[in-house]
Amino acid sequence: MVEGGPVNTVTMTIGQVARKAGIGVETVRFYEREGLLEEPERRASGYRQYGEEAVRRLRFIRRAKELGFTLREVAELLALRHDPGATRTDVRERVRAKVEDIEAKVRDLQMIRAVLLSLGETCQGHGPATDCPILEAIDRDDGVEATPPDA
Amino acid sequence: MVEGGPVNTVTMTIGQVARKAGIGVETVRFYEREGLLEEPERRASGYRQYGEEAVRRLRFIRRAKELGFTLREVAELLALRHDPGATRTDVRERVRAKVEDIEAKVRDLQMIRAVLLSLGETCQGHGPATDCPILEAIDRDDGVEATPPDA
């Protein structure tokens, strides 16, 4: 934002900015390579120079990741933030989609949980595991869940 | 189980066993490399020969994966199944631990969902995204969630 002359912006090294943002130095460089963080100014020596904006951006990345956004999605959010043509509707749409992702994941997990709990009830006692009904059931049981809990 | 002589066990090629189990040929070899599937007999040509037991085992793997077990955990379950010293309690313990994993994941996801929903309410209207409260909030908001929703 503020450019075109020497400002009182205190500059930081990559180590300082990383510490302030609560991430590792290597990670800062990684985000730069991945296009999440714009390439900073350099000193004559080649050392990267950062201002406070970089700390905010890195914290944003960290927080958005905590909220379940992938780095690709974080990049989109960051792009929205800096795109004058982007509307709040665009932002809400991203958030809504992520909420739906989360709800789908929760539903899947709860279905899986239900299956596991019901399996647990079929396997009482202390006998040998070799003929434990759980293992038999996993064998035969089919398609309570269509997709594995990844994605 | 049945060994020591020529039995009426129809043998299958890797392609046939893969098709029956609903996975890919490469995946079968992958599971073998990873120790989930024991190395099968070979024909003189080197072709792998499988019986029905292999199909059951592969389906077990597939199903356990759908239930959220990692390949490592699946290997443990398979080991239990073939270990005469293993008890049903051992099996139940695995299932209980997985249920707890799942419940923890669900709690995390629901916390994240709540944060996202509350963010969504702060960003009404159709203005530009550049100053959308969601993005501001992600900036400042701290630590509703300690760990990202991976693991």
Next chain:
DNA sequence: ATCCACCCCGTACCATACTACAGAGTCAAG
């Protein structure tokens, strides 16, 4: 005999999000 689908092995590659390392140069304090 020929054909084509199938199988063999080993290795490399996909995505995700980092993390580590080697070998060299730099900055600042004492």
Next chain:
DNA sequence: CTTGACTCTGTAGTATGGTACGGGGTGGAT
């Protein structure tokens, strides 16, 4: 001016769960 902490680049490795490929041999049907 030396020392030690820090930074640079580029590459490689981690974990997870596979998928793809190249270059060759095999099986069974025609």
